[in-house]
Amino acid sequence: MIKQALRQAWTMMKQHKLFTGIYIAGTALSVTMIMITFAVLYIKFAPIYPEENRDKTLLIKRITTIYSDTEGETKQAYNCSTKLAELIKEDSKYLDNLSCNVRSNKAKKLSASADKSTKRIKEYAVYTDEQFWKIYTYRFIDGHPFGEHDVRSNNRVAVIAQSTAMKLFATHKVAGKHIYVDGEELTIIGVIKDAPSAITNTYAIYMPLGLNSNKLWFDNTRMELAGMYDIHATVKKAAEKELLKKEITEKIARYNASSTPYTYDIADDIFTHVEAIYNRTDFGNDAFRNFIKEIVLIIAAFLLIPALCLSIMILSRMDNRMVEMGVRRAYGASRWDIVSQVLIENMLLTLVGGILGFAISATVLFGASKWVLYLFDSGDILSNYIWDIDNWGEQIIDFSMIFNPTLFAATLVACMLINIVSALLPVAAKMRHSIVYSLNRRK
Numbered sequence: 001m002i003k004q005a006l007r008q009a010w011t012m013m014k015q016h017k018l019f020t021g022i023y024i025a026g027t028a029l030s031v032t033m034i035m036i037t038f039a040v041l042y043i044k045f046a047p048i049y050p051e052e053n054r055d056k057t058l059l060i061k062r063i064t065t066i067y068s069d070t071e072g073e074t075k076q077a078y079n080c081s082t083k084l085a086e087l088i089k090e091d092s093k094y095l096d097n098l099s100c101n102v103r104s105n106k107a108k109k110l111s112a113s114a115d116k117s118t119k120r121i122k123e124y125a126v127y128t129d130e131q132f133w134k135i136y137t138y139r140f141i142d143g144h145p146f147g148e149h150d151v152r153s154n155n156r157v158a159v160i161a162q163s164t165a166m167k168l169f170a171t172h173k174v175a176g177k178h179i180y181v182d183g184e185e186l187t188i189i190g191v192i193k194d195a196p197s198a199i200t201n202t203y204a205i206y207m208p209l210g211l212n213s214n215k216l217w218f219d220n221t222r223m224e225l226a227g228m229y230d231i232h233a234t235v236k237k238a239a240e241k242e243l244l245k246k247e248i249t250e251k252i253a254r255y256n257a258s259s260t261p262y263t264y265d266i267a268d269d270i271f272t273h274v275e276a277i278y279n280r281t282d283f284g285n286d287a288f289r290n291f292i293k294e295i296v297l298i299i300a301a302f303l304l305i306p307a308l309c310l311s312i313m314i315l316s317r318m319d320n321r322m323v324e325m326g327v328r329r330a331y332g333a334s335r336w337d338i339v340s341q342v343l344i345e346n347m348l349l350t351l352v353g354g355i356l357g358f359a360i361s362a363t364v365l366f367g368a369s370k371w372v373l374y375l376f377d378s379g380d381i382l383s384n385y386i387w388d389i390d391n392w393g394e395q396i397i398d399f400s401m402i403f404n405p406t407l408f409a410a411t412l413v414a415c416m417l418i419n420i421v422s423a424l425l426p427v428a429a430k431m432r433h434s435i436v437y438s439l440n441r442r443k
Contacts, residue, residue, distance in 0.1 A: 012345055019313065023346075024353040026306040027415055031357025032364070033302040034411050037295065039365055042407065043196075044277055050138045050195050054273040055238040056096070057135065058245065060084075060231040061276075063252075064265040065223050077269075081220060081227025082209075087251055088233065094244040096236045097135050100229040101128035103203070105214050110205065111180045112168040121167055123204030125181065127212040135232050143175030143190035146208055150189075154210030159190040164204040181205065223262050225255070245270045303418050311422035314346075339424070346423040347416060354412040 013020045047054050060080055067074045085100050107122040133145040142165075146157050158179055165172045165188075168179065172191050179188050186207065220226050235244050249267045256263040 023349045027353025028357035030302050030306045031354050032360045035361035050136045052137045056234045058233045059271045059276045066263045078226035079228050080231045084225040094235050094240040096234045097131045098233040099131040102229050125205045126203045127209050129209050138192040151208045156186045157189045158186040159206040162194045307418045307422040314426045350416045350419045
């Protein structure tokens with residue numbers, strides 16, 4: 001029976017090409033828009049290599065200093081210092097790992113030889129410590145990460161990305177070789193598997209914190225908690241993020257009790273991974289809440305508007321099939337036989353539209369990766385960054401970041417359910433009529 005129903009559905013698709021084309025296009029549009037939306041959100045929020053600890057990570061990029069004198073209070077935001085990191089680590093109940101790091105102010109010139117005629121590439125570098133490799137789960141394809149001894153001794157070692165090794169040495173087996181960073185020699189001790197450039201903490205070369213050549217732009221002699229670093233921390237359990245936030249805030253409050261004339265405020269500057277994307281200071285306290293509302297409205301529009309249009313089309317088409325329904329019922333077909341035939345037709349059309357929609361969404365994500373990942377960055381549908389061409393950079397997306405079988409199946413099932421409902425309503429309305437009425441519908 002199913003085989004016969006599929007054959008009849010296929011015949012209907014060939015006979016009614018306009019209806020078939022519109023139905024498939026409507027479904028493909030819904031699937032495309034939803035897949036793009038969820039793929040962008042998946043890339044931003046899901047635990048993806050090397051940020052597989054996103055659900056347990058906190059980020060502190062700045063701390064607010066408050067200077068008090070007879071004229072009042074002056075507030076200024078700065079990056080963090082290593083002393084702040086030590087204060088956070090001290091007797092912490094919830095902290096698992098903590099790392100300080102800073103990106104180079106400008107791109108470094110990397111080469112495989114000190115000879116000026118040797119090929120050079122320009123890349124940004126990150127200065128960090130040994131805990132960085134526990135927070136971010138980079139996979140080493142050659143060598144190993146630098147450790148505590150390397151950081152404390154300021155050893156001139158480096159970890160580089162696989163693509164950097166291929167550009168300079170034409171092989172990734174380069175552990176033990178030397179690399180020159182702005183003419184200064186370092187020993188490569190590890191090579192990490194490349195991460196998609198869409199991931200926020202992907203760089204070409206990593207070096208111990210003590211090799212940092214950046215200069216502090218202010219005097220922090222009396223502002224010991226202010227510095228130039230970002231602090232990345234992970235909790236032991238994802239549910240303990242808020243507890244660690246509270247613990248850090250309490251430590252700062254106790255530190256303020258013995259600190260004059262400078263005190264500090266950090267309560268609004270400790271971000272989870274999601275909050276770091278929707279930075280409250282830059283985009284407002286309601287940025288993330290507004291974003292959730294917009295996403296719900298977008299998904300509802302992408303699902304319901306095409307479904308409503310399809311329902312109207314199916315209702316109109318059922319008028320032309322009234323005689324067919326009457327004949328089939330006159331020859332003994334049950335109401336369920338007719339309903340099931342319509343459902344099979346719609347499920348087949350939805351499946352074809354879903355596959356087409358996935359193909360289109362993958363094409364858009366790969367082809368427009370230069371700007372599409374900036375969607376939603378400021379809590380709006382269209383991020384301000386999209387209009388700033390200076391911020392555009394090639395965003396390399398891995399296929400695994402797009403093809404999430406669970407996501408695609410869920411999207412297809414949602415579209416199928418809504419399309420089935422949009423088909424059932426017109427069929428149910430027409431099935432109320434008698435056989436005689438159906439047979440005489442066109443007279």
